[in-house]
Amino acid sequence: MGIVKVRKNFHQARWDEPIIFELSTPGLRGVVPPPPEKELQEAVGDAEKLIPSSIRRKTPPGLPELDQKSVLAHYLHLAQETLGANLCNDISEGTCTMKYNPRINEEIAYLPGIAALHPWQDEDTIQGILQIYYEFEQILKEVSGMDKFLLHPQGGAHAVFTAACIMRAYHIEHGNWGKKDEIISAAFTHPCDHASPATAGFKLIILPPGPDGYPPLEAFEEAISERTAGLFITNPEDTGIYNLNIDKIVKMVHDAGGLCFYDQANANVLLGIARAREAGFDMCHFNIHKTFGTPHGCSGPGLGALGVREHLIKYLPVPTVEYDGSKYYLDYNRPQSIGKVRQFVGPATVLIRAYAWVMAVGKEYLREVSEISTINHNYLQKKLLERIPELEVPYAEGRFRLEEARYSWRKLTEETGVGTDDVMRRIGDYGIQHYWSSHHPWVVPEPMTLEPCETYRKEDLDEYVEALAQIVEEAKKDPEFVKNAPYKCASHKRDDEASLDDPNKWALTWRAYLKKHKKA
Amino acid sequence: MKKVGLIVNPIAGMGGKLGYKGTDGIVDLCKESGAVPESPRRAIEALKKLSPLKDEHEIITCPSEMGESEARAAGLENIKVVGTIVPGNTTSEDTKRAAALISDHDIDILLFAGGDGTARDVYSAIDGKVVVLGIPSGVKIHSAVYAVNPKRAGEVAYGYLAGKIRKTKQAEVMDIDEEAFRNGRVTARLFGYMTVPDEPVFVQSAKAGGRGSEEVDVENIAFRVLDEMKQGWIYILGPGTTTKVIKDKIGEGGTLLGVDVVLDRKFIGYDVNEKHLLDILDTGKPAAIVVTIIGGQGLIFGRGNQQISADVIKRVGRENIIVIATKNKLAGLGNKPLLVDTGDEETDRMLEGYIRVTTGYHEQRLWKVSQ
Numbered sequence: 040m041g042i043v044k045v046r047k048n049f050h051q052a053r054w055d056e057p058i059i060f061e062l063s064t065p066g067l068r069g070v071v072p073p074p075p076e077k078e079l080q081e082a083v084g085d086a087e088k089l090i091p092s093s094i095r096r097k098t099p100p101g102l103p104e105l106d107q108k109s110v111l112a113h114y115l116h117l118a119q120e121t122l123g124a125n126l127c128n129d130i131s132e133g134t135c136t137m138k139y140n141p142r143i144n145e146e147i148a149y150l151p152g153i154a155a156l157h158p159w160q161d162e163d164t165i166q167g168i169l170q171i172y173y174e175f176e177q178i179l180k181e182v183s184g185m186d187k188f189l190l191h192p193q194g195g196a197h198a199v200f201t202a203a204c205i206m207r208a209y210h211i212e213h214g215n216w217g218k219k220d221e222i223i224s225a226a227f228t229h230p231c232d233h234a235s236p237a238t239a240g241f242k243l244i245i246l247p248p249g250p251d252g253y254p255p256l257e258a259f260e261e262a263i264s265e266r267t268a269g270l271f272i273t274n275p276e277d278t279g280i281y282n283l284n285i286d287k288i289v290k291m292v293h294d295a296g297g298l299c300f301y302d303q304a305n306a307n308v309l310l311g312i313a314r315a316r317e318a319g320f321d322m323c324h325f326n327i328h329k330t331f332g333t334p335h336g337c338s339g340p341g342l343g344a345l346g347v348r349e350h351l352i353k354y355l356p357v358p359t360v361e362y363d364g365s366k367y368y369l370d371y372n373r374p375q376s377i378g379k380v381r382q383f384v385g386p387a388t389v390l391i392r393a394y395a396w397v398m399a400v401g402k403e404y405l406r407e408v409s410e411i412s413t414i415n416h417n418y419l420q421k422k423l424l425e426r427i428p429e430l431e432v433p434y435a436e437g438r439f440r441l442e443e444a445r446y447s448w449r450k451l452t453e454e455t456g457v458g459t460d461d462v463m464r465r466i467g468d469y470g471i472q473h474y475w476s477s478h479h480p481w482v483v484p485e486p487m488t489l490e491p492c493e494t495y496r497k498e499d500l501d502e503y504v505e506a507l508a509q510i511v512e513e514a515k516k517d518p519e520f521v522k523n524a525p526y527k528c529a530s531h532k533r534d535d536e537a538s539l540d541d542p543n544k545w546a547l548t549w550r551a552y553l554k555k556h557k558k559a
Numbered sequence: 560m561k562k563v564g565l566i567v568n569p570i571a572g573m574g575g576k577l578g579y580k581g582t583d584g585i586v587d588l589c590k591e592s593g594a595v596p597e598s599p600r601r602a603i604e605a606l607k608k609l610s611p612l613k614d615e616h617e618i619i620t621c622p623s624e625m626g627e628s629e630a631r632a633a634g635l636e637n638i639k640v641v642g643t644i645v646p647g648n649t650t651s652e653d654t655k656r657a658a659a660l661i662s663d664h665d666i667d668i669l670l671f672a673g674g675d676g677t678a679r680d681v682y683s684a685i686d687g688k689v690v691v692l693g694i695p696s697g698v699k700i701h702s703a704v705y706a707v708n709p710k711r712a713g714e715v716a717y718g719y720l721a722g723k724i725r726k727t728k729q730a731e732v733m734d735i736d737e738e739a740f741r742n743g744r745v746t747a748r749l750f751g752y753m754t755v756p757d758e759p760v761f762v763q764s765a766k767a768g769g770r771g772s773e774e775v776d777v778e779n780i781a782f783r784v785l786d787e788m789k790q791g792w793i794y795i796l797g798p799g800t801t802t803k804v805i806k807d808k809i810g811e812g813g814t815l816l817g818v819d820v821v822l823d824r825k826f827i828g829y830d831v832n833e834k835h836l837l838d839i840l841d842t843g844k845p846a847a848i849v850v851t852i853i854g855g856q857g858l859i860f861g862r863g864n865q866q867i868s869a870d871v872i873k874r875v876g877r878e879n880i881i882v883i884a885t886k887n888k889l890a891g892l893g894n895k896p897l898l899v900d901t902g903d904e905e906t907d908r909m910l911e912g913y914i915r916v917t918t919g920y921h922e923q924r925l926w927k928v929s930q
Binding site: 226233237241242243244245246247254257258261262456479480481482484519 | 611710711714886887889890893912913915918919921922923924925926927
């Protein structure tokens with residue numbers, strides 16, 4: 040057994056590093072590029088004239104002016120403040136699937152033969168990366184039972200939006216656009232499943248949870264009608280409760296002439312166990328950056344892989360990656376495609392890491408990833424509820440949660456006034472990532488969502504429980520202390536919450552800041 | 560230096576422990592039965608939360624048990640006493656006089672301990688711009704101007720005075736007829752709105768903790784209702800701040816507290832009563848009702864909009880009822896259903912079951928309705 044260590048004296052580096060614009064000294068330069076060679080100058084002429092005068096700047100951009108050393112020092116200081124934060128106890132970020140991202144996959148992604156590739160290269164010169172796209176697609180098909188995958192979308196919501204556009208194209212082709220315009224979803228389903236179809240022109244009917252934590256069948260019966268265009272649903276939702284009626288719901292929507300999309304952002308629980316195809320879904324997606332072990336959340340970009348059944352393949356965006364038996368190629372000749380949802384064929388650096396991850400895990404152990412994730416969470420949940428009587432896990436009493444759960448600090452808040460936002464900030468002082476409370480609006484009061492993936496050890500789980508238990512003790516003894524946390528993190532509590540609602544105060548750019556606060 | 564107004568209705572809550580539905584008009588009976596005042600203890604509990612302000616505040620309050628004693632018992636200093644009362648014999652007139660007098664002192668917030676009756680008295684005496692917050696200690700709390708409990712009232716007041724809470728919002732002042740209530744009948748009225756600190760977690764009826772802009776949600780809801788209005792249909796628009804946004808987009812004169820009627824995007828009736836509504840429906844035109852949640856309990860019919868009676872609802876039909884509410888307000892109900900209390904069993908039963916609540920331009924949420 041390892042040692043359970045709560046990092047009571049944890050401390051991040053912290054100081055007020057100036058904004059780079061504040062460090063600017065007029066005239067300082069880091070690099071002075073040489074003038075172009077004479078031959079080039081003669082061949083091109085006056086480069087400025089190549090840009091139409093209507094889009095030429097009248098004044099140079101107000102960039103910060105610094106020497107090389109100051110630029111390096113500035114960014115090093117910023118990095119020092121958050122150094123190693125991606126390797127701390129990350130059980131906190133429920134629904135984000137923050138598993139350990141093996142470093143060797145970073146090395147592979149940085150190999151010059153991969154890092155130096157350019158998407159404009161000829162197909163003949165990028166056969167290797169196209170093969171990886173193609174083979175990774177076959178893996179996702181096997182895991183989900185879908186007939187084809189698209190790897191273009193840059194994130195989960197992007198894949199969900201693409202699914203909504205495909206659903207729209209399907210109803211247009213069948214002459215139902217305008218007649219079928221309602222999408223059914225559930226309150227605990229990820230909000231991108233509400234916003235994306237709405238952006239694509241649909242209207243949302245969102246169903247409230249019943250005692251089991253998901254909408255009862257009678258709510259679906261009430262909501263489904265001849266106007267139903269489709270279903271967008273997560274299963275399990277962030278409550279970690281598996282919806283046992285899922286195949287029945289899919290059938291009801293199909294019977295009404297709708298299509299069904301399965302948001303599999305929480306797929307870390309169903310690898311090798313349950314497939315979208317067997318539940319009857321027409322489409323599903325994976326957050327490759329979550330389930331397939333690549334860095335995300337400020338550490339790397341995302342990839343939302345969208346899978347479709349045979350009858351929807353024709354609508355997929357272009358180009359798709361195909362194989363003719365001897366070489367890999369990009370297929371743009373798809374007349375019924377919805378068009379493009381981004382340039383090129385998808386975030387290659389995420390794909391490389393995910394491919395390396397899944398090849399290392401192997402087919403037979405993918406299922407184990409889900410099993411260990413579920414066991415880890417159930418251990419954590421049991422221990423949390425035993426150790427901290429102030430903590431509740433609402434809905435579906437007596438039923439197991441799977442790989443995550445949405446807990447509630449309602450009792451603690453009523454007793455001490457310390458809410459989930461306070462506990463969340465305080466846990467940072469123990470060297471643990473602040474946690475994910477919930478999407479808004481909060482359906483569970485004072486929520487906290489935890490998801491210990493397969494890569495955490497028992498000692499990590501115990502550390503987490505112990506840190507939360509200590510914070511509860513602190514809250515009972517001195518609520519104000521917890522309310523003003525964190526004290527030892529690089530970030531601090533923003534006590535001017537209201538100014539975020541005032542457009543005259545917040546500024547997204549230096550220029551906006553000068554305008555609003557310096558009256559420049 | 561922050562100025563805090565304080566009014567304690569010393570008899571509020573006395574009727575509750577004796578099983579009465581209020582204290583209005585039965586004070587002597589309560590006293591004879593040995594009822595102990597609830598509000599002083601609750602006011603002190605709230606006021607103790609102001610202690611971190613130390614001497615950076617001034618309390619402006621009434622003499623003796625109407626505020627002065629509670630402020631001193633809570634350990635507060637810098638107390639300025641205004642007005643006069645007859646100790647042991649205060650009435651609702653004292654609350655009104657005190658509210659008017661105290662709000663003249665350029666106060667930052669007015670705290671009052673009491674119930675729905677106290678909120679009404681304060682409402683009738685002050686300018687709508689004065690920021691107030693109720694410390695709940697009455698028997699009936701239907702008004703949304705009260706914090707969920709005294710401790711939270713103190714915390715919200717402190718947060719507002721310390722500049723941690725800066726936004727304010729309009730909250731309902733409601734009251735029911737106590738005499739009728741004691742006889743088993745509920746007739747509630749929406750009396751108006753007062754300005755309270757906007758702290759979603761702590762003020763009654765908004766427990767959702769939502770951070771999205773409530774104003775934007777209301778605008779989107781209003782646009783959807785307007786865009787879906789059909790030519791030749793009568794639209795009966797109930798009271799409330801949410802429906803008022805729709806009324807304001809239609810034109811001038813729409814009422815906040817009354818029921819207004821619209822045909823082809825023009826008002827054809829302002830602040831109408833039940834008879835007027837039935838007369839309008841007699842024209843035979845198809846009609847729809849637009850209502851929102853009134854007060855903190857989730858009521859959509861039977862509180863503050865009794866003009867839209869069971870007869871009116873039956874004539875319009877369940878399928879033509881448009882319920883509107885922001886996501887946060889709905890989420891604030893938790894697992895509780897929307898409530899109806901039209902006074903007619905058959906109509907209440909007809910309204911039961913799932914109903915679609917419009918929560919955004921593109922969004923409706925299914926919610927259960929119950930009696």
